[in-house]
Amino acid sequence: MTKHRILTTRETFSNINSYIELIFAIGSGIFIVAGWLLSKADLQLASIVSFLLAYGIGGYFKAKEGLSDTLLHKQLNVELLMVLAAIGSAIIGYWTEGALLIFIFALSGALETYTMDKSRKELSSLMRLQPEEAWLLENNKEYRVSVADLVVGNHILVKPGERIPADGIIKKGSTSIDESAITGESIPVSKEVGQEIFAGTVNGQGSIIVEITKPNSETLFQKIITLVQNAQSEKSPSQQFIERFEGTYVKIVLSVVALMMVLPHYLLDWSWNEAFYRAMVLLVVASPCAVVASIMPATLSAISNGARNGMLFKGGVHLETLGNIRAIAFDKTGTLTIGHPEVTNYVVVEEHSPADVLQIVASIEHHSNHPLAEAIGKFAASQMVDLLTPDSIEDVSGWGIQAIIQGQTWKIGKKDFMNKEKIDQFRRQYVTKHADSGKTIVYIQKEADIIGFIALKDCIRTEAKAAIDELQQLGIQPIMLTGDSQTTAAAIANEVGMTTFVAECLPEQKVTELKKIQATYGVTAMVGDGINDAPALASANVGIAMGQGTDVALETADIVLMKNELAKISEAVQLSKRMNRIIKQNLFFSIGVLFILVLSNFFQAIDLPFGVIGHEGSTILVILNGLRLLKQHQKKMA
Incomplete structure (x- = not known):
């Protein structure tokens, strides 16, 4: 089975799963309404049965997720808190409130699943661009074969309008290629004999014969897909902290809930029923669902946004760090300049x-x-x-x-x-x-x-000066590191609007100079072509490769700009800043709501229904706020 078919199956299953979660949540809501109406008609047994069905249907996914995670990792989680709170509500006779908690929790879970699927759509969209078959040329005859069967050296025919199935070199014909899937550039690029083309791009009006230069598993297209997959699975420092904190926090909440079931009865003269009720409210409102959901949806949305615009982040950690850079070092040749005289x-x-x-x-x-x-x-x-x-x-x-x-x-x-x-x-x-x-x-x-x-x-890129100006407006100090003479370096720096540069700098010296920049400015990025600049790219807090999709660029840097377009750097920085800002908004809002709800419960100023609505409502809001990062990236975000 090809990778495309595997991903398509997974994507279909994921979509079905998100729909089932939503259907179960809606079903839970229907049984809640039925249970409430039956209770009003004094049909208590039928009402309880309806509420039990609401509990079972609505809480199935979250209970399964919470229990399996607890058993697998031996760690408590927020899902378990919600299930216990719902059960506790039912025990003290608050069937409607407990069922409502399950319903909204299930609804927010379905929304979170939808958000994750939505944020990963760029990867599945990329996979659909990979053709499964190609026209193989042998003995002047055309054969329709699987792309997986192609080997290096094969000659294939790519007809007008078809997607190119493999990386290769044009041996005959000329055409224009839509490389937007690789570079994000919508304007077709003219290609002639001897020029390289990439899998997943779209052939224009010309018919071309292509010699395959890479096996299917090593094409640029597959490397991009692998890169995005890894980026989506790699967690940012903020996310790692939240996940480490979650288990400890849940233990603290359960301990406080246990104390609240007992101490207020003796210390504050609460009835046992009131103490247990307040403990259940605390179990609901103190759950960090919104805090946990503050980061991952936003991070995945930003990574997907970048992938759609030709900016590939190798993980949330690099995306998060990029927004904090104070200086950025540029290689000259092939980065600030075209790369050839x-x-x-x-x-x-x-x-x-x-x-x-x-x-x-x-x-x-x-x-x-x-x-x-x-x-x-x-x-x-x-x-x-x-x-x-x-x-x-x-x-x-x-x-x-x-x-x-x-x-x-x-x-x-x-x-x-x-x-x-x-x-x-x-x-x-x-x-x-x-x-x-x-x-x-x-x-x-x-x-x-x-x-x-x-x-x-070696002329500067047409957009170089504007790109440097944008970075300076963002408060980032641009510095050029080049092996060229002092005269040449000064001329180029003057053209692009830089005031700081280091000339006659060998590749190994760039690392030393970069460390000096880090000592002076703090968090520093390095931009290079991914070859001679590899040591400096690795030493920087964030390595950015300008490689027009070269293999070396993909393997070396933390962030890859698929098209040699300097303006993408400021766009990436602004996307990072926007993501960090939304995460801070989410954390401030979710922690603030949690604090207010917990405090209100201790003063007996909030009931279970309002606690449920406040808690789950804040979770839904932070997920939706993170989803905003999926919107088309604009140049001026700050």
């Missing part, structure tokens, strides 16, 4: 034709694999330059490239590779301002004359 300036002295010189330069650089040569080649291709064939060519490692074309000697490379007698004057006249701005300069020499240069730069 681009031509920004092309200058040729007046007596030469820029088009002719570019043709020769491109023809020479075409024979080099250097990243700068590739950038120059792309620039020349954008100018529709036709390439020539050099008579001879020599790649001088670390310096540049030399060639003979049409009988003339050309040099392309660093300044120290050029004519020493003329390079300084040429630099002063044409180049200085570009070098000062952090650009890399490639010089062009024809025979003994330097006739031009090409300036290249």
Whole structure:
């Protein structure tokens, strides 16, 4: 059975289970009404039978959950408190109140189950995006096969409009791919031969042949699903504290209830019936149901919200910590910048034709694999330059490239590779301002004359400055850590609006610098590409990977932004702040209600029905408040 079928079965069972809980709760309510009407008609036996049915139907799920948890973990829980309170109410003749307690408790339980299912819907939605079959190509024939049977190296046909069944490389054809399931970006991305595509994404209008590069169990899509599953099962520090506290608290409540059954009779001259009644009210109102429900629904809702928007959190602990960061360290290359050089300036002295010189330069650089040569080649291709064939060519490692074309000697490379007698004057006249701005300069020499240069730069991302501004508005100090020179680092920092940076910083030194930042500012995040920055990502309080869905990013960081979009960082921070704020609201409200109800009971100012309504009503309200985090994430949440 495939993972998709397994999850679909579980999801169906979960949905049925939540519906059954709701049906049982409603059934309990019907029997309560019937019991109340029968009691008004003096049909006491029939009334008690109706109330007993309300108890059995309404309390089935919670009683089962509470008893199994108690027996399994040898720990008391709030479900057991509620069952005991309902039984105690019936013992002293408050059948209606006890049944009402069971009814509202069952209703809030059904709502909580629904909330959990709702918050997990992103995972099940993702699973439904995974195709179960694919078109396998063998011997020029198409075969419909199970995706689980595909192996690395197989060639598959993906037709227009179909979901891509596996990770792979396009071998034939071109198309546009809707990658929203992976990156959260709704605009289709153009894909051509040689480019990578991912399972679960949607093919556009073109028909493509794809070579599979990963088995089904190791696709990016499956790793995302595993990541979200783990995130939903990992509990935040707040949730862990509440769960540790719950068992001790329940023991305290039961002890106080036992004392209240006895002491008020002797100390306050209460009747035995009144003392027992007040003990049962205390058992109801002192239960920490609302406190327990304050955190998990909110956390799961926030994780699901992030997954829908291309922000994958590896657990509630990282999501909770993110909202408390005071500084954020950025790698430069591939994070603040695009990650590869681009031509920004092309200058040729007046007596030469820029088009002719570019043709020769491109023809020479075409024979080099250097990243700068590739950038120059792309620039020349954008100018529709036709390439020539050099008579001879020599790649001088670390310096540049030399060639003979049409009988003339050309040099392309660093300044120290050029004519020493003329390079300084040429630099002063044409180049200085570009070098000062952090650009890399490639010089062009024809025979003994330097006739031009090409300036290249790893350009900043278009949204970088706005993203940094947003983080600063949130009170977070951005700091750049880069291995580039002081000049280049200063230029990039100035462009993006940073005032603090550390230049000439090797990967191992980034960890040392990060610890200095933590000592100065406190909780610190690190943003990198998940490869060279792995040590720093691991050392930060929160590691954030910008990887456009790369495997390394998924395995390294605590939070993965599936699309290289810096604006998602501030969105993630604001989502975390909003979650933390809602959790605090829930805890303050639930503890406040609990305190008021307990105090009111000691002063005999509240009866069992109002205690039931106040207690269970607060539980329902905190669950609904947490459910608000499922709403579409807005940029300005703070």
